[in-house]
Amino acid sequence: MKLRRLLSVFLILLLSFTVAACSSNTNSEPAEKNSGKTTEKNESKNVEIRFAWWGNPERDKVYNQILDIYEKENPNVKIIREPSSWNDYWTKLSTQAAGGNLPDIFGLQLLLYGNEYFSKNVIEPLDSYVKDGTINTEGWDKAVIDAGKYKDNLYALAKGVTIESMIFNTSKLKDLGIDSPKSGITYEEFADYTKKIQEKLPKGEYAISGDPTSIEHGIEMWARQKGGSFLSEDGKSLGFTEADLKSYWTYWDDLRKAGVIPSGQVSAEQSTTPDQSNFFATGKAVFIERPFNQAKVFAKYLSGNELDIMRYPTMDNGKNKGGEQLQVPAIVMSKKSEVKEEAAKLINYFVNDLEATKIYKAENGIPGTQPVRDNLETVLDPLDVKAIKVMEEVQKDIPTTTIRPQGSVEVLSIYKRYAQNVAFGKMSIDKAAEGFFQEAKQALNK
Amino acid sequence: MQAEALERESALLNVKKESAGRRLWNKNKVALLFLTPWLIGLIVLSLIPMIASMYLSFTHYDMFNMPKWTGFDNYINLLTSDLRFTQSLKVTLKYVFIGVPLQLIMAFGLAVVLNRGVRGLSGFRAIYYVPSLLGPSLAIAILWKQLFGMDGIINEFLSIFGIAPNSWVADPSTSLYTLIILLAWQFGSPMVIFLAGLKQIPTDLYESASIDGAGRFTKLFKITIPMLTPIIFFNLVMQLINAFQAFTPAYIIGGQTGGPLDSTLFYNLYLYIKAFTEFQMGYASAMAWILLAVIAAFTGLLFLLAKKWVHYES
Structure with missing residues (x-):
């Protein structure tokens, strides 16, 4: 009796499996037939x-x-x-x-x-x-x-x-009565220029949409302009000095205080906002830092506005005029x-x-x-x-593009964290730079 | 003859002894058979991965190359030199120990109100349960970001009272609290359990209390809450464990990094970052085991304390 009961349980289980198997079989059959037909025709x-x-x-x-x-x-x-x-x-x-x-x-x-x-x-x-x-x-x-x-x-x-660039809204500049930036504009000139724009903008609008220090391209270009790189080629150490980082953060911190780029809090919110609703795409900012191929996308969001592309600011007193990487x-x-x-x-x-x-x-x-x-x-x-014109110009004075070594992803996330601490004013630039170098070294020597 | 009989008896005894050992099997084999699909699931989907993660937690493993045995390195690094680990633990504990009590108070309060024989109880019950169904979903996390954002409804509402707008999700000092509110808002499932518990309390207790002249609050504190302690305990344990494992809201609202400034860096989010963006599977496995230990410790503590305040009717 018991054995029979056990058997029946087994049979039921077995049945459920075969049913499942059968149904999948019947599904695949017509597909096979189809492929048979095409084999005759295309031999593939x-x-x-x-x-x-x-x-x-x-x-x-x-x-x-x-x-x-x-x-x-x-x-x-x-x-x-x-x-x-x-x-x-x-x-x-x-x-x-x-x-x-x-x-x-x-x-x-x-x-x-x-x-x-x-x-x-x-x-x-x-x-x-x-x-x-x-x-x-x-x-x-x-x-x-x-x-x-x-x-x-x-x-x-x-x-x-493509290369990282500044995409800008010429229609908006025209409304403000300001000329487009001259080509090859330096960091200092760019700072004065954007401050001038900011003075004319109403509250809640920004000369630059988002915070360039919240992504890594800016510091990488800065390091390359100074003759370094983001990471050394073997990926074991950082390719720039603490002084480089401090000068970079100080440059943008000055612009943050002037309101040219949004405060830490506002740009934190911007960074999780989809492109089509960020400041630049909604006409509330004049510049945005992006690879130039995205200009067309923004042009679609900003229909009726004329857009243009400018290369990233250049460095006068550095080793290289430009620091762009070919992406x-x-x-x-x-x-x-x-x-x-x-x-x-x-x-x-x-x-x-x-x-x-x-x-x-x-x-x-x-x-x-x-x-x-x-x-x-x-x-x-x-x-x-x-963009082609800008790229031709850029390629004349940048060092060779270096693909970032393995392990850079972790250092990038450390960098972004300390940059955000500076943006929020939670850490002084000196302290953040020191902290970043310490933590990055630890991560690289693992 | 006699010897033969003795032998037979002892053989029988042996069989009996054996069957004592096998009785469990004989008694439960049908049950076990019916359980096989679940058992297979348990072994393949839970047990084996758990053992694997135990092993991985002692290795350096980037998911592509073979794991390298490193002994207790991961654990030592975590507990001694990883500042983000400490931060994620802080954030999670804050979330759990503020959020869960809040959620349970909401659930209990509403259950008591609904239990007063509100007309259309089942309708209300269903409506209040909806947030729990939607709770851990992506859509709600996105909605939350909109509500508490710079241009969100919350700011619009607060501006009526002259409070300056703030981006609550992007401000490191408030972002975690928006997530705690989200947790408290999902009070549906503990509420339904409370409601069921309230229905179990014999009405004669209330009747005799009324005769003795007890007021509404006396009845609440002397009858309802003591009678409900087993249910409160159950909800507390369940929600605590759930809250420790929170992930989705922080992932969406914190922009996948636990931002701003690591203020929403939940434990599980950090684990995820280590595992899937920094490819440190071994490290992440060690984190998972520490989380298990932390949850087990708190649950154990709750059970110990339960003897002091949970009242079971025998």
Whole structure:
């Protein structure tokens, strides 16, 4: 009796499993049939490619447009799209990398995250695909190809090249009766200039939207202008001195006191506000520090206003006039991808195809390949044309771009914390600089 | 013959002894069988990861390379030299020990009011429960940020009284309190439990108290609260453990970094930052075990103290 009861329990359990298994079987059947048909026609299997990028709804439209065309031309390919906003993108990506389920193709900001990912053996080298012709690198700038290399292997292809810049609202300047800033404006001149603007602005509006010390590009450029870098090449020590940091924080603290940049509290709130509702996008600020390729996005939020791009302030008494880094948003393939051949084809299409790049334009910056640039000449947004000019000017007097070494992410977060302490007035500049150097050294020597 | 009988008896005895050991199995095997799906879940989804994290807490592990054994280094670093760890502990303790009592007082107060036979009780009960359902969600965290932001409704309301607008979420001295209010606002589930408890209190106690001339407050303090102590205790333990594990509101409102100035750096948020943005999985695992110890210590303390004030009717 007992045995029978036990048996029946087993049977019930077993049944539930088989039912589950059966139902999944029936689901997959039609798919198989479909693929059978296409095999006859195209001699290629149905594949699904996961493609992830960071951006905003406007950029997603551009991606979707390109990927839709690719799907139409390659009916056997289905592209699963995984867009996220900038902040979410990196946390999601690191979790996926650790879990071994990275998207087949995804975007990677080389300056910030290149070394973090290249050194972890999760990205597929592209050399073999270049060799067999799946990916074409003819006509590419050597500097741009080199940016995607790590230990002599090619890992990444640039979607564009961009630099940190000041985007500004010329219509607003006109309303205030102030001329646009002269090109190559120095830090001192820029301080006087923005103070003059601030005097004319009503309460609640700012000459500069957000606090440049709350992100790391400013201090990195300052360090490079003084002949240093953010971190030393081996990633074991800081590339600038305590005095450099103090002078940098003092410069911006002066502007903060003058109201040119918002107070610590206001910019803390700004930093968690989505782009389309920050001060600059709502017409309450004249300048914003961003990579120049984002100017078009802001132009959409600020329809009716004319925008322009200015290079970051230059340094007269430094070692280098400019300190900008070339930022290279690139496209890479996961080492774990099961559709590498198809993924390589899609990468090639995305960065080289004249139709695709004509849609993408300079979304992520200026393309790093001559044929694509030539093809874009007629369709580029006026802001991008301006950006190319600014970039040509910048490239004349900046030191070589250095990809940040592994481990920089932690130092960056320490930096941001101390910078915020200064912005809130909770720490004196001297004390914060001392604290930052102590904690950063501790983190780097782990 | 006799020897044979003896042998048989002893064999029988043996069987009996054995079956005493196996009785548990025999008695529970059907139950265990039915529990297998859950047991598998427990082992695969909880037990194994827990053991793994125990091991990882003694290693340096960046999720990509093999873990490197470092002994007690993680624990020593945490407890002796990590200032953000101390800060996150401070923030979390403040959140728990201000937020939970507030939440329970709200829950208890409303339960008592609703228990007075309000018309449409079930409707009210459902409405007051809604915040608890929405509580830990992303949407509410975003809503909260809007409410307490510079242009938020709270400022508009306060301006009626001439109070200068402030960005409550971006001010390090007030940002944690907006999260504490959020916690207190989610009083629904303890309230429902209180309501059920109130219904259990025999009405004859109140009747005889009335005959003896007891007033409303005497009845509240001499009957309702003492009779409800087991439920208060239960809610306290549950909400305490919940509050220790808070994450979502700080993640959204603090802009993923515990800002401004680490004022909303919850313990779990810091753990998350260590694990997933700084790739220090071993360190984060050690943090998780310390959190477990802290929660266990406080829960244990509550149980010890419970003997003094919780009144169980036998």
